[in-house]
Amino acid sequence: MPYFDAASGAPLHPVARQALLASLDEGWADPARLYREGRRARMLLDASREAAAEAVGCRPDEMVFTSSGTRAAHSGISGALAGRRRVGRHLIVSAVEHSSVLHAADAHEADGGTVTRLGVGRTGAVDAQVYAAGLRPDTALACLQSANHEVGTVQPVAEVAEACRAAGVPLLVDAAQSLGWGPVEGAWSLLTASARKWGGPPGVGLLVVRKGVRFSVRGPVDERESGRAAGFENIPAIVAAVASLRAVRAEAAQEAVRLRELTERIRARVPRLVPDVEVVGDPERRLPGIVTFSCLYVDGEALLHELDRGGFSVSSGSSCTSSTLTPSHVLKAMGVLSEGNVRVSLPVGTAEEDVERFLGVLPGVVAGVREKLGIREEPGAPAPQTVAGAGAAELVVDSLGKRCPIPVIELAKVIGEVPVGGTVRVLSDDEAARLDIPAWCEMRGQEYAGEEPAERGTAYLVRRLA
Amino acid sequence: MPYFDAASGAPLHPVARQALLASLDEGWADPARLYREGRRARMLLDASREAAAEAVGCRPDEMVFTSSGTRAAHSGISGALAGRRRVGRHLIVSAVEHSSVLHAADAHEADGGTVTRLGVGRTGAVDAQVYAAGLRPDTALACLQSANHEVGTVQPVAEVAEACRAAGVPLLVDAAQSLGWGPVEGAWSLLTASARKWGGPPGVGLLVVRKGVRFSVRGPVDERESGRAAGFENIPAIVAAVASLRAVRAEAAQEAVRLRELTERIRARVPRLVPDVEVVGDPERRLPGIVTFSCLYVDGEALLHELDRGGFSVSSGSSCTSSTLTPSHVLKAMGVLSEGNVRVSLPVGTAEEDVERFLGVLPGVVAGVREKLGIREEPGAPAPQTVAGAGAAELVVDSLGKRCPIPVIELAKVIGEVPVGGTVRVLSDDEAARLDIPAWCEMRGQEYAGEEPAERGTAYLVRRLA
Numbered sequence: 001m002p003y004f005d006a007a008s009g010a011p012l013h014p015v016a017r018q019a020l021l022a023s024l025d026e027g028w029a030d031p032a033r034l035y036r037e038g039r040r041a042r043m044l045l046d047a048s049r050e051a052a053a054e055a056v057g058c059r060p061d062e063m064v065f066t067s068s069g070t071r072a073a074h075s076g077i078s079g080a081l082a083g084r085r086r087v088g089r090h091l092i093v094s095a096v097e098h099s100s101v102l103h104a105a106d107a108h109e110a111d112g113g114t115v116t117r118l119g120v121g122r123t124g125a126v127d128a129q130v131y132a133a134g135l136r137p138d139t140a141l142a143c144l145q146s147a148n149h150e151v152g153t154v155q156p157v158a159e160v161a162e163a164c165r166a167a168g169v170p171l172l173v174d175a176a177q178s179l180g181w182g183p184v185e186g187a188w189s190l191l192t193a194s195a196r197k198w199g200g201p202p203g204v205g206l207l208v209v210r211k212g213v214r215f216s217v218r219g220p221v222d223e224r225e226s227g228r229a230a231g232f233e234n235i236p237a238i239v240a241a242v243a244s245l246r247a248v249r250a251e252a253a254q255e256a257v258r259l260r261e262l263t264e265r266i267r268a269r270v271p272r273l274v275p276d277v278e279v280v281g282d283p284e285r286r287l288p289g290i291v292t293f294s295c296l297y298v299d300g301e302a303l304l305h306e307l308d309r310g311g312f313s314v315s316s317g318s319s320c321t322s323s324t325l326t327p328s329h330v331l332k333a334m335g336v337l338s339e340g341n342v343r344v345s346l347p348v349g350t351a352e353e354d355v356e357r358f359l360g361v362l363p364g365v366v367a368g369v370r371e372k373l374g375i376r377e378e379p380g381a382p383a384p385q386t387v388a389g390a391g392a393a394e395l396v397v398d399s400l401g402k403r404c405p406i407p408v409i410e411l412a413k414v415i416g417e418v419p420v421g422g423t424v425r426v427l428s429d430d431e432a433a434r435l436d437i438p439a440w441c442e443m444r445g446q447e448y449a450g451e452e453p454a455e456r457g458t459a460y461l462v463r464r465l466a
Numbered sequence: 467m468p469y470f471d472a473a474s475g476a477p478l479h480p481v482a483r484q485a486l487l488a489s490l491d492e493g494w495a496d497p498a499r500l501y502r503e504g505r506r507a508r509m510l511l512d513a514s515r516e517a518a519a520e521a522v523g524c525r526p527d528e529m530v531f532t533s534s535g536t537r538a539a540h541s542g543i544s545g546a547l548a549g550r551r552r553v554g555r556h557l558i559v560s561a562v563e564h565s566s567v568l569h570a571a572d573a574h575e576a577d578g579g580t581v582t583r584l585g586v587g588r589t590g591a592v593d594a595q596v597y598a599a600g601l602r603p604d605t606a607l608a609c610l611q612s613a614n615h616e617v618g619t620v621q622p623v624a625e626v627a628e629a630c631r632a633a634g635v636p637l638l639v640d641a642a643q644s645l646g647w648g649p650v651e652g653a654w655s656l657l658t659a660s661a662r663k664w665g666g667p668p669g670v671g672l673l674v675v676r677k678g679v680r681f682s683v684r685g686p687v688d689e690r691e692s693g694r695a696a697g698f699e700n701i702p703a704i705v706a707a708v709a710s711l712r713a714v715r716a717e718a719a720q721e722a723v724r725l726r727e728l729t730e731r732i733r734a735r736v737p738r739l740v741p742d743v744e745v746v747g748d749p750e751r752r753l754p755g756i757v758t759f760s761c762l763y764v765d766g767e768a769l770l771h772e773l774d775r776g777g778f779s780v781s782s783g784s785s786c787t788s789s790t791l792t793p794s795h796v797l798k799a800m801g802v803l804s805e806g807n808v809r810v811s812l813p814v815g816t817a818e819e820d821v822e823r824f825l826g827v828l829p830g831v832v833a834g835v836r837e838k839l840g841i842r843e844e845p846g847a848p849a850p851q852t853v854a855g856a857g858a859a860e861l862v863v864d865s866l867g868k869r870c871p872i873p874v875i876e877l878a879k880v881i882g883e884v885p886v887g888g889t890v891r892v893l894s895d896d897e898a899a900r901l902d903i904p905a906w907c908e909m910r911g912q913e914y915a916g917e918e919p920a921e922r923g924t925a926y927l928v929r930r931l932a
Contacts, residue, residue: 003503008496009698017490024483028668030474034770034787035779037469067533067669070697074686103686103696194698202494202700203533203669219685220540220569223790230569231536232475232660234668237703304500313501321500324689 002354003313006197007149007177007290007345012240013199019243020201020236027235032223041235048235048242055245056175056191057183058208064225065204065238069176069194072205073100074107075217075228076172076192080141081108083214084170088138089113094126094155095333096148101174102329105143113140123282124153124334131156132163139169146178150317150330150343151281152263152290154178158186170213177287179206180248180348181256189213198248199348200241203234248348259288259346262355266291266344273363275377278443280336289346292317294331295366296440297375297409298340306365307342312358317341319432320404327404327432337439338432339405340366373409393422400457404432408440411462415446420464423449429457437462468820469779472663473615473643473756473811479665482710486667486702493701498689507701514701514708521711522641522657523649524674530691531670531704535642535660538671539566540573541683541694542638542656546607547574549680550636554604555579560592560621561799562614567640568795571609579606589748590619590800597622598629605635612644616783616796616809617747618729618756620644624652636679643753645672646714646814647722655679664714665814666707669700714814725754725812728821732757732810739829741843744909746802755812758783760797761832762906763841763875764806772831773808778824783807785898786870793870793898803905804898805871806832839875859888866923870898874906877928881912886930889915895923903928 003011012020027044029037046060053060066072081091093105095117105115116134120126126144135142142164147154157173164171170189178184180198184191190213195204207228209215215228222230248255263286271277276296295303300318307314317328318341327338344358367377395418399407407428414424426437434451437460441448449461469477478486493510495503512526519526532538547557559571561583571581582600586592592610601608608630613620623639630637636655644650646664650657656679661670673694675681681694688696714721729752737743742762761769766784773780783794784807793804810824833843861884865873873894880890892903900917903926907914915927 001502003495003501005495005499005501005503008499009494011494012490020490021487024478024486024667028475028477029469029471029779033471033474033779033781034767035469035471035774035781036467037471037779067537068697068700070688071533074696078685099688100686100696103688107686196698201490201702202698203703205697219544220566220573222536222565222569230540230566231534231671232662232668234534236667237669301500308501313495313499313503315499315501 001311001313002350002358004344004346004358005313005315006347007343008315009196010199010347012201013244013247015247016200016240016244020240023236023239027239031233031235044239045233045235048238051246052206052242055183055249056179056206056208058210061226062208062210064207064228065233066207066229067203067205067231067234069192069196069205070100072192072194072207073098073174074104076190076207076209077101077104077108077141077143078218079209079215079228080170080172080190080213081113082216082218084140088140090116090136090139092116092118092131092134092139092142094118094120094144096120096124096330097143097145098149098174098176101143120333122334122336124148124151124280124330125155125282125285126160128156128159128163131160135163135167135169139167141172142169143172143174145174146184147287148281148330149177150328151292151334152287153282154285154287157184157188161186161188180245181252181288182249195241195244198245200244201237203237204241251348255348256288259350262346262350262352263289263291263344265355266359269359270362273359274366276443278337278439280331280334290343292341292343294337295340295342296337296443297373297405297412298366298369299373299405300340302369302372303340303342303365306369310361310365312361315343317343318404325403325431327435332435335435335438337436337443339408339436373405375409392418394418395422395424397424397426399426399428399430399433401429403430404436407433408436411437411440415462415464418464420466422464424462424464426460426462427454427457428460433460434458467777467779468816468824470810470812470824471779471781472813473809474781475662476665476813478667479710479713481713482666482706485709486706489702489705493705497699497701510705511699511701514704517712518672518708521649521715522645522672522674525677527692528676529672529674530694531699532673532695533669533671533697533700535658535662535671536566538658538660538673539564539640540570542658542673542675543567543570543574543607543609544684545675545681545694546636546638546656546679547579548682548684550606554606556582556602556605558582558584558597558600558605558608560584560586560610562586562590562796563609563611564615564640564642567609586799588800588802590614590617590746590796591621591748591751592626594622594625594629597626601629601633601635605633607638608635609638609640611640612650613753614796615643616794617758617800618753619748620751620753623650623654627652627654646711647718647754648715661707661710664711666710667703669703670707717814721814722754725816728812728816728818729755729757729810731821732825735825736828739825740832742909744803744905746797746800756809758807758809760803761806761808762803762909763839763871763878764832764835765839765871766806768835768838769806769808769831772835776827776831778827781809783809784870791869791897793901798901801901801904803902803909805874805902839871841875858884860884861888861890863890863892865892865894865899867895869896870902873899874902877903877906881928881930884930886932888930890928890930892926892928893920893923894926899926900924
């Protein structure tokens with residue numbers, strides 16, 4: 001059963017499993033102890049730190065192991081901010097960072113700091129020059145992911161790092177998605193990562209703080225991990241995580257070519273196989289294994305459910321699959337369609353035939369979900385049929401209380417009822433509509449004429465052009 | 467090779483190992499995901515939470531899994547303090563808590579809060595009435611361990627919990643050392659624990675917050691673990707931790723009797739086998755597996771090294787085994803001898819013959835270490851031989867720059883050179899001397915006459931009585 005959600009977490013790498021088993025026997029004791037079991041644990045920990053540092057391209061004493069990638073991000077950001085508190089309390093992040101970074105930014109703001117959340121283009125990348133212009137004299141820290149976890153777009157880290165260096169601002173790079181593929185280039189100051197992304201076990205994050213970077217740990221500390229990650233080191237998991245990193249790195253160059261070809265197939269063929277699809281993310285500057293697309297008129301949860309029944313495990317940034325009712329902040333920042341969103345992220349070793357089978361199954365699954373919502377697929381996305389007797393210059397669609405993708409479906413159903421030049425006013429209180437109605441207009445060649453506050457929810461105005 | 471440091475961390479229980487292996491295959495995926503791997507992970511997580519809650523005696527929705535016992539303590543204390551900030555910022559802890567609790571208290575103080583560190587008696591127990599009297603109208607939180615990790619003394623948690631309940635103050639119990647033996651009785655409000663202490667893998671702590679207890683998480687949060695423990699849940703380790711807890715609980719009653727008898731042998735026989743030894747901790751109200759003693763005129767590091775060579779892994783609270791040069795805060799708070807300190811903590815399943823072998827090896831090891839320091843053992847600890855020509859009413863011993871156990875050894879060597887009624891003034895800048903010189907006086911029937919600041923270090927005054 002193909003698992004296509006590696007960006008969320010990869011299954012344990014066989015090498016990691018082997019290393020974990022061996023170090024459960026050899027590395028369970030406290031490395032701070034003087035007896036043989038403690039000394040053995042210390043040796044394993046030291047060797048792992050050296051190997052991890054080599055893979056990252058840093059000194060062993062710059063690297064600490066944390067209990068997760070999330071913890072690495074939280075500690076790295078709060079420590080760097082506290083270390084430069086006298087410079088100022090301004091933090092820059094991109095709007096498409098992982099939630100752990102954005103949550104740390106929220107906490108900083110709640111604590112009285114200021115945060116700039118820099119926008120991205122439609123491919124999901126920040127503009128390095130815009131980023132550089134966002135640096136201020138009171139900027140304590142800048143954060144930028146090496147590559148995006150939802151759409152795979154690679155960020156211009158080296159350029160941004162250079163701008164930060166010139167401005168004397170440390171740059172923290174969240175390398176979670178890319179570290180398995182190679183080290184992060186450029187003059188970054190801090191780096192975080194999560195072992196789950198490269199086939200390591202849960203429970204291991206990396207936090208690298210370059211020598212010379214001011215860093216002051218917040219909250220209680222102890223003598224573990226240079227005082228930067230309190231609590232007993234999880235040595236068996238650390239050993240396994242580092243073994244896995246070395247194993248995936250050894251095959252990274254070859255595997256990157258292979259997975260890139262497989263995701264390119266999906267990028268190219270999904271729009272031909274499925275009507276009304278938008279493939280998102282940068283077509284060139286992207287990670288090898290991630291491809292993301294959104295399908296109009298589709299309920300994301302139903303789509304995931306049907307793909308799961310068909311044997312494929314994928315994830316979605318649609319609001320209709322999450323309990324928060326907010327579409328993915330990444331898709332939102334990119335300004336692209338969120339409904340019926342599917343992220344395919346291929347684990348290392350994914351078989352070609354599984355991808356082919358996915359491409360075989362997908363069109364029927366999407367058509368089936370659409371059919372249940374009363375949508376018949378029309379290949380080639382023709383202009384709306386003008387309905388006999390259409391004439392009212394403005395039509396109001398009341399979608400209040402209805403969730404994605406219903407507002408867009410109702411809009412599509414009535415657009416033919418107004419004359420060319422007429423408008424449809426969609427009333428909706430679903431947060432996804434703000435994203436999906438403009439995206440629908442762009443895909444369908446209609447004009448999005450803006451939004452207005454309504455008595456309840458928001459009114460979205462669409463002018464019929466064709 | 468017997469490992470006698472279970473209080474620091476037990477080797478992985480066979481049941482835990484089995485559960486870990488199974489759940490590495492079944493529980494590696496993100497439990498927040500909708501696909502089959504995610505649903506399986508969710509089921510394992512939910513089942514583990516229910517089983518852990520049953521073992522603790524709480525509701526499943528009161529329990530969250532953290533990345534370590536240390537993290538549970540840090541988060542529990544900061545969350546409870548923040549939740550009651552409007553009541554006040556006073557925190558009570560006992561002076562013998564685990565360092566994770568004391569570090570959290572230090573951080574609270576650094577953040578402007580106030581902390582009472584309640585003293586303990588010579589057995590290491592707090593007095594419940596003294597504890598109750600320490601509660602103030604502005605007390606936000608009280609903390610008390612269920613049992614001490616260095617000397618095994620059981621604390622009067624139920625009485626203190628009752629006093630806290632009456633005062634409307636939540637009590638947080640660090641149950642790390644006792645949870646494998648049974649649930650914590652009494653009306654506690656929060657509870658923390660660490661799976662490593664009962665044979666679970668590293669990377670799992672428990673944090674229980676009773677319904678109705680005000681709790682406000684500090685720092686960045688996410689949707690994991692009711693918003694109380696950010697980052698992806700380490701499900702394989704959680705499953706293993708809970709399986710191990712159930713396994714040790716199933717044999718706890720029987721094993722407690724067996725280990726108590728083994729530690730009782732050590733308590734009773736070590737003072738007969740080794741001259742100048744003080745067994746510390748409560749002889750009755752104590753954990754089954756822990757026994758701690760200190761040996762006069764012994765360098766703790768040398769002792770641990772020789773015991774390790776003899777095949778025994780134990781730990782020590784002596785300053786001469788740690789990089790901090792401060793003796794164990796527990797021994798310090800108890801006012802007992804710290805030099806030559808040995809903690810024996812037997813893992814579940816310890817064989818009787820290993821304990822007998824330890825008792826066989828120990829006397830020779832201590833004698834050997836003492837011999838290297840120029841001490842010949844004198845069984846029965848006779849009164850000092852008055853040296854011919856002794857007469858000076860006061861003698862000064864300059865031990866500046868010398869580390870434990872040298873100051874005490876030099877004191878013992880010269881006490882015979884002053885007449886009965888005369889004094890020896892020991893100059894020392896070793897923090898351990900403050901603890902060990904009074905302890906020596908008590909053991910040897912001499913009078914400790916107090917300390918005075920000296921030009922360098924401190925002068926400790928000892929009056930010869932015999």
